[in-house]
Amino acid sequence: MKRIKKRNELIKIGKEIVGRQGFKAASLNQILSSAGVPKGSFYYYFSNKEDFGLAIIDDFAREYRARLKTTLGNEQYSPLTRLRNYFELKIVDMENCRCSDGCLIGNLAQELSTHNEFRDRLNQVFAEWEQYFIQCLEAAYEAGEIKSNRDLADLAKFILLSWEGAILQAKVSQSVIPMKTFVKVLLEQVLN
16 A cells, blocks of 8 residues: 555656656756655556656546546536636636646657657547547537537547647647637537
């Protein structure tokens, strides 16, 4: 139990540091020092830094899955309201971090896309996220909120790709305006 707790603490601290600095710039010494773990003990929990990076991705994906379920899967609201709620929560997150964090998975995808083991795992995460958008869009179609002549899988992919781009632009511009613009265009023009 103690081992699992310390491993989870390393992952939590690693997510924070990697989120701010990027994976390559994140120093194991800094992470270990912040977690109060001796360097030699790191290899008790992880075989190498790449294994640690994959654990960070998996942990973030697990946490984010819960967010997707509570927003896009929340049947208390109409499907398009669920979409709006999801986007508005992320906009609030970006405002709270002053547009510095972005999306950890998106950030890692940009940084680590040349590394097969990371690229494969990141693609799996994006594919899972697309499924949540597809389900929400299917519910919107069934509720008559969107038109029937659309390929919902392509639409879900478009939404995720565009959203990740809006998050990236928000980081660059240090403003949530790109994210708000995306939501407005999506809900008022694309899905209307």
